[in-house]
Amino acid sequence: MIRVATLFHVTHMVVDIEAATAFYRDRLGATTYSLRYAEWEGRDACFNFLAELCLETVCPRVAELPAGRFVRRYGQDLHSLAWTIEGDFHEAVAFCQGKGYQVVVPLEGYFFVHPRDAFGIMLEISTAAVRRDPRVTPGWYERWRHEHPLGLLWTNATTFIVRDLDGAISFLQGLTEAPLLGRAAAEGRERAFLWVTDHAIELVRPLRDDVPEARYLQEKGPKIYSITFRVRDLERAARYLTGQGLHLLEHHRGHLLIDPAQSLGARLLFTEEAIPDDPRLSRS
Numbered sequence: 001m002i003r004v005a006t007l008f009h010v011t012h013m014v015v016d017i018e019a020a021t022a023f024y025r026d027r028l029g030a031t032t033y034s035l036r037y038a039e040w041e042g043r044d045a046c047f048n049f050l051a052e053l054c055l056e057t058v059c060p061r062v063a064e065l066p067a068g069r070f071v072r073r074y075g076q077d078l079h080s081l082a083w084t085i086e087g088d089f090h091e092a093v094a095f096c097q098g099k100g101y102q103v104v105v106p107l108e109g110y111f112f113v114h115p116r117d118a119f120g121i122m123l124e125i126s127t128a129a130v131r132r133d134p135r136v137t138p139g140w141y142e143r144w145r146h147e148h149p150l151g152l153l154w155t156n157a158t159t160f161i162v163r164d165l166d167g168a169i170s171f172l173q174g175l176t177e178a179p180l181l182g183r184a185a186a187e188g189r190e191r192a193f194l195w196v197t198d199h200a201i202e203l204v205r206p207l208r209d210d211v212p213e214a215r216y217l218q219e220k221g222p223k224i225y226s227i228t229f230r231v232r233d234l235e236r237a238a239r240y241l242t243g244q245g246l247h248l249l250e251h252h253r254g255h256l257l258i259d260p261a262q263s264l265g266a267r268l269l270f271t272e273e274a275i276p277d278d279p280r281l282s283r284s
Contacts, residue, residue, distance in 0.1 A: 002092055002175045007199040008082035008126055009047065009054040010158055010227060012266045013071050017044045017059035020264055024048035024055065027244045029148055031134045041106065043067045049134050051144040051152040052198075053227070056082075066106075076265030078224045080112070081158050081201070082124035089127045096125075099174065119168040120222025121160050149240035151232035156275050157193060157202035161217050161225045165190055165205040172201065182276025187252055189213060193275050200275055202228070212251060226267035228255065234272045241270075 014020040017034075024030040030048040037044055042062025048055045058079070060067035070079060085092055093111055096103050102114035110126035134140065144152045162168040172178050172194050181193040181200065188208035194201050204225065206214035216225060231237040238248055238256055251257040255271045274281055 003086040020057040080122035157200040228269040
């Protein structure tokens, strides 16, 4: 089993790192800091912190390397979810290989399970952790919840669109023994939520062709789709976002989406609704 210590980050591929940093910092209020250029990956990057989430923006400079190939194929979009794990790195690699998964190791200390073996779930598994983490600052979470106009409580879930929901659930549980919080079909989608240490992953299988997830699946295939933030007051959050010049769309009932054309291709949703049996509800 992979022992997940924490959600490391969610990666957002962009074509302009300065524009991405300005979006998260100036419009959403994120605390940001740039990472050094990674020559082995041919990319610039920046960490952006929103409530408890670290969102890594990555901008490729070399079209022939994996980050560049991703942007060429998908455009600006969310790319992957990364875990920090406990235990030995090489044991984690061997565990995944023992299950028959193709493992890609770009550099010592982190690896990817190929999404073809993971039902479209792009996972980065690492022994690294965030350095200079602003979330340890006293009052960090209270500021997001009570002082910032967005009123962010936490990240409800990171969502992956899949064709095989049973297979995707089995994949995640086979890696981590993650408990299933809930599974239901409504509004043209079948959804499942799993809890992994300190965060939720949502898996969505479209049931109708007219829902946004079905159009996305047809265009891009199974992959990471969105990040949903839970807010204290959706109307207040919407007023703040529109005041920042952002156009909001109703994605589905009770969930507002920043127009992806303005969020550099990332699908960022906001809702007051909690996910089923969220363990954080008892601590809030």
